[in-house]
Amino acid sequence: MQVYSLHPSQAQQRDVRRGEGRELMPKSYHDQLTVEKTPAYFVSSEVPQRVFDLDPNMKLLLVVRDPVTRAISDYCQAASKHPVKPFERMAMENGIQGQIHANWSAIRIGLYAQHMARWLNVFPPSQFYVVDGQRLVDHPAAELTQVEKFLGISSFIRDSHFRLRSFKGKFPCLVREDGSVHCLNERSKGRAHPVVQENVLHRLRKFYKPHNERFFNMRIEIQVSTSTIALDDMKGALSRHHLKLGRPSNLSNDIEQS
Numbered sequence: 001m002q003v004y005s006l007h008p009s010q011a012q013q014r015d016v017r018r019g020e021g022r023e024l025m026p027k028s029y030h031d032q033l034t035v036e037k038t039p040a041y042f043v044s045s046e047v048p049q050r051v052f053d054l055d056p057n058m059k060l061l062l063v064v065r066d067p068v069t070r071a072i073s074d075y076c077q078a079a080s081k082h083p084v085k086p087f088e089r090m091a092m093e094n095g096i097q098g099q100i101h102a103n104w105s106a107i108r109i110g111l112y113a114q115h116m117a118r119w120l121n122v123f124p125p126s127q128f129y130v131v132d133g134q135r136l137v138d139h140p141a142a143e144l145t146q147v148e149k150f151l152g153i154s155s156f157i158r159d160s161h162f163r164l165r166s167f168k169g170k171f172p173c174l175v176r177e178d179g180s181v182h183c184l185n186e187r188s189k190g191r192a193h194p195v196v197q198e199n200v201l202h203r204l205r206k207f208y209k210p211h212n213e214r215f216f217n218m219r220i221e222i223q224v225s226t227s228t229i230a231l232d233d234m235k236g237a238l239s240r241h242h243l244k245l246g247r248p249s250n251l252s253n254d255i256e257q258s
């Protein structure tokens, strides 16, 4: 959102909350795009149909990262607001030997395939673009060039719009037209993650593996349908992927190989 505030094609953006409709969206000219960001929409069962009813031609962007890291990030956000038990105790029912606490929202949200399936029941795959969150951090301009193509807007974002690793030594900051540098919120982004016990990480990776594989296949369908990748290239990437890794093990690897 911050990056696209620079883009000449996009002047209107709004973080619209649940239940609000077209009349509450900001007005835009015919050559502008209106961008709305509500992460919670992805996992809300009634939202895909509601968005479709608002505009069946809506283009939808989804930013994903490794669901294990995502869960830890979510936990850090909760921990910044109120006291919480250690991550390991939240993630596992009845102690570390127990079952994964799949209903804990931090874990449930990372079941991307499950949520995506609901959206694909309503919207065709060609209306989605899945942004690789890690690539967005490592190569923001390259990733956003793909987003520009998907949105059908001019290619504007360049490497020079970013100062890499200048926020907490890990994340890019935005270089505005006047040369000023804008980083995301110091207090709510890039929090230090706790060191999580290796056996719990291992259990979580195993838990997500079939879901990641399912999501990976959905992603192929989406990318082929939006022509962001040719079918032959994707087949090539997949066979290299299987040769190297056996089968996809986690989302980061999946994305890296795709």
Ligand SMILES: Nc1ncnc2c1ncn2[C@@H]1O[C@H](COP(=O)(O)OS(=O)(=O)O)[C@@H](OP(=O)(O)O)[C@H]1O
Residues within 6 Å of the ligand: 039, 072, 073, 074, 076, 136, 137, 167, 171, 172, 173, 183, 184, 188, 189, 190, 191
């Ligand atoms: N440029 C830049 N600067 C800072 N942070 C960045 C950036 N790009 C991606 N990230 C990652 O965004 C993660 C936080 O996203 P949120 O879940 O808070 O996003 S949202 O506002 O709720 O949509 C945040 O997760 P944590 O590292 O766990 O804080 C970052 O990994």
